[in-house]
Amino acid sequence: MVTYDLKRLAAVPTAAELVDIVLMRTQRKTPTVVHPGYKITRIRSFYMRKVKFTQQTISERLGAIVSDFPRLDDVHPFHGDLMGVLYDRDHYKLALGQLNTCKKLCETVCRDYVRLIKYADSLYRCKALKVAALGRMATLIKRQRAALAYLEEVRKHLGRLPALDPTARTLLVCGFPNVGKSSFVNKVTRADVEVQPWAFTTKALYVGHMDHRYLRWQVIDTPGILDHELEKRNVIEMQAVTALAHLPCAVLFFVDVSEQCGYTLEQQKSLYDSIRPLFADKQLVIVANKVDAKPLEDLSADHQQMLKDMCAAHDPDAVLVPMSNVTEAGVQAVKDAACDVLLQARVDRRRAAAGGSRLRDKLTRLVATPADAAQRRPALATALPMGADEDRGPSIPASVLAARKAKKLEKRAARAAQDADRLELAALEARDGGHGSTTDAAQQAEHAAQQARAIARDAEAARAASARPPRTTERERMWAGGGPGVYSGETSREYIGQLRCDEFATDIQPEIMDGKNVLDFVDEDVLEKLAALDDLEVETDQTLDQLDAQLEAARLTPQEAAIIKAMRDRQLLARNRAQASTNRRNAPLPRAARLRTEEAPPADTLRGRARAAAEKRGRSLSRRPDDAMDTSVERSKSVAREPAAKKRRRDASRAASAHRSSSRPPPRNEQGLDGQAAQDRARLLQKKAQKKMNRMARGGEADRKTGPKLIRWMNEGKRRSGTSHHR
Numbered sequence: 001m002v003t004y005d006l007k008r009l010a011a012v013p014t015a016a017e018l019v020d021i022v023l024m025r026t027q028r029k030t031p032t033v034v035h036p037g038y039k040i041t042r043i044r045s046f047y048m049r050k051v052k053f054t055q056q057t058i059s060e061r062l063g064a065i066v067s068d069f070p071r072l073d074d075v076h077p078f079h080g081d082l083m084g085v086l087y088d089r090d091h092y093k094l095a096l097g098q099l100n101t102c103k104k105l106c107e108t109v110c111r112d113y114v115r116l117i118k119y120a121d122s123l124y125r126c127k128a129l130k131v132a133a134l135g136r137m138a139t140l141i142k143r144q145r146a147a148l149a150y151l152e153e154v155r156k157h158l159g160r161l162p163a164l165d166p167t168a169r170t171l172l173v174c175g176f177p178n179v180g181k182s183s184f185v186n187k188v189t190r191a192d193v194e195v196q197p198w199a200f201t202t203k204a205l206y207v208g209h210m211d212h213r214y215l216r217w218q219v220i221d222t223p224g225i226l227d228h229e230l231e232k233r234n235v236i237e238m239q240a241v242t243a244l245a246h247l248p249c250a251v252l253f254f255v256d257v258s259e260q261c262g263y264t265l266e267q268q269k270s271l272y273d274s275i276r277p278l279f280a281d282k283q284l285v286i287v288a289n290k291v292d293a294k295p296l297e298d299l300s301a302d303h304q305q306m307l308k309d310m311c312a313a314h315d316p317d318a319v320l321v322p323m324s325n326v327t328e329a330g331v332q333a334v335k336d337a338a339c340d341v342l343l344q345a346r347v348d349r350r351r352a353a354a355g356g357s358r359l360r361d362k363l364t365r366l367v368a369t370p371a372d373a374a375q376r377r378p379a380l381a382t383a384l385p386m387g388a389d390e391d392r393g394p395s396i397p398a399s400v401l402a403a404r405k406a407k408k409l410e411k412r413a414a415r416a417a418q419d420a421d422r423l424e425l426a427a428l429e430a431r432d433g434g435h436g437s438t439t440d441a442a443q444q445a446e447h448a449a450q451q452a453r454a455i456a457r458d459a460e461a462a463r464a465a466s467a468r469p470p471r472t473t474e475r476e477r478m479w480a481g482g483g484p485g486v487y488s489g490e491t492s493r494e495y496i497g498q499l500r501c502d503e504f505a506t507d508i509q510p511e512i513m514d515g516k517n518v519l520d521f522v523d524e525d526v527l528e529k530l531a532a533l534d535d536l537e538v539e540t541d542q543t544l545d546q547l548d549a550q551l552e553a554a555r556l557t558p559q560e561a562a563i564i565k566a567m568r569d570r571q572l573l574a575r576n577r578a579q580a581s582t583n584r585r586n587a588p589l590p591r592a593a594r595l596r597t598e599e600a601p602p603a604d605t606l607r608g609r610a611r612a613a614a615e616k617r618g619r620s621l622s623r624r625p626d627d628a629m630d631t632s633v634e635r636s637k638s639v640a641r642e643p644a645a646k647k648r649r650r651d652a653s654r655a656a657s658a659h660r661s662s663s664r665p666p667p668r669n670e671q672g673l674d675g676q677a678a679q680d681r682a683r684l685l686q687k688k689a690q691k692k693m694n695r696m697a698r699g700g701e702a703d704r705k706t707g708p709k710l711i712r713w714m715n716e717g718k719r720r721s722g723t724s725h726h727r
């Protein structure tokens, strides 16, 4: 929970003040002199700075207000509800929200105008944009006039709220108005609460402090509460209700037994009943006040019983204490009773919490024995598995059993081998000693050796069976596959062995296709359905064919049928031929390519027909302007002109590239020179001009030149004050 210092909130300026503050700060903190002679970038940055600075100040100020004021959801629920009651929760949130929006709008305005100033082309335009930006921001602030004024009022009121500590030891005084609550608070604490003989003298919560048993206590005086529905309660009453609802405390419910307050004992009982749920978990002392005016004994039996019932209704431990503020009789008793009962409750709660935690510690270590489980002892509510009473043997994995068997066999094999060795040794000794039983001993040794070998084979087989195949861990795979960051795990491996075919594991399964979930369209029985559909289709086709044949046979004469059959056969033949010809891959030449060959013009084309007609008339299709009326057939073929000698020379010197255009301009040293003589003369002149330069080894036009350099620091810079003679 965030702690706010409600007393030290900074003052909220009015809208006009805020505008003044912002503009004056901009004026003071940013440069003020600008000249039209400045570079435009400098002018722009001058004005941009002003706009940005204004926006920053506004954001700072409004942000401070928004963050300083407590958020109702962050403070203690008591304070949150109290502020909600006092200042209207919605209004409060709206005001802060509006300031936040205003801040954001100012930022947007700033961004937009800075963007515009970036492209402004003159000082005048920059200035106009700045004025517009500042004006819009000021308008935005002025629109928050109401929110700012409201928040200032809230701030002032928050500062005057009693400094309540919701966690301290608290006595809360409540009851009908005018029953003497404030008088009691004034008696036991140094709070100076107003006391008057009329109702609703106290209109807010008041706090006083007192000492009891060397401890500090806070006593809260609340406004009187009337007995009606919660919705009808006004702000003054709701403060008392909020305190009752949220503060952990001892409640002193004041009853005016003399009924001088203007309410009967029955009415006070009714109020007690209606607000009792608010202090159901709190300690209660019912104070029978003003006993100086009417002692308890003078009350009717019904009223006395009513007071006792009120005590009993809450808790058998709730006490009824008679008191008078005038005579001060019972004031100390009330104080003692309330403090003691609250203290006791606090100690009990703390002890219970500590004891509880110890018990929880123990519970975690408890193990239910089978005997407990059998008897289902209710004391320990431990969860037992189903069939816990059955005696269940241990479950040993098959691999462990196999390993154990292999180990046993190995031991047996070792023992058998030892026996065989021993027997062999005995047989050797017998043979060396020349005893009669040599052959028997040798046979025994041989037999033992065979057995030992058989057991060793079994042991080896068992060990091989129990040995697990070497497993490659994902980590090893990662290092083998390029290390972290490079390797990406293969999830498809998990599916191997689970699918009908292991190759299916690596299939890519699209989950979403064309924006649709594939699984929505998956039909598990689709293959069977398709097969059924195919069968149905074949069947339908056959039936339809039969029906057609029958119909035709019924409708046509034999001659007509024969003609139709012949037509169909021809169609079929034509289709087959066409297919055969396209299958030969003899794609036809494009028409343009075909027409290039003039010797054999295709007679069936338009051009071929035109050519044939022209030739028939003795005319040529290709002509030049100078042979307009040429009728010779020979001339119709394009005859290339003999190229000029000069052109031939040039062509020969060029690269023989097909891409070179014949309309390329002549080289630059020949351009503008008409004829060979002029070119030769120009070449001569060029040589002559170069001669002198070559002789003196001077830099020519083509030589790289670097002009003289001025040293920058000696020739540039500010020269306004002082001279630059020393430079």
Ligand SMILES: Nc1nc2c(ncn2[C@@H]2O[C@H](COP(=O)(O)OP(=O)(O)OP(=O)(O)O)[C@@H](O)[C@H]2O)c(=O)[nH]1
Binding pocket: 176, 177, 178, 179, 180, 181, 182, 183, 184, 194, 195, 196, 197, 198, 199, 200, 201, 202, 203, 222, 223, 224, 289, 290, 291, 292, 293, 323, 324, 325, 326, 327
């Ligand atoms: N006779 C008598 N009068 C008392 C006693 N206690 C308070 N009064 C009077 O009752 C009147 C109301 O006293 P308050 O202390 O203002 O009562 P309250 O409950 O605080 O009233 P609100 O603030 O309006 O809710 C005053 O005129 C007191 O003088 C008491 O013990 N005996």
Ligand SMILES: [Mg+2]
Binding pocket: 181, 182, 183, 193, 194, 195, 201, 202, 222, 223
């Ligand atoms: Mg009062």
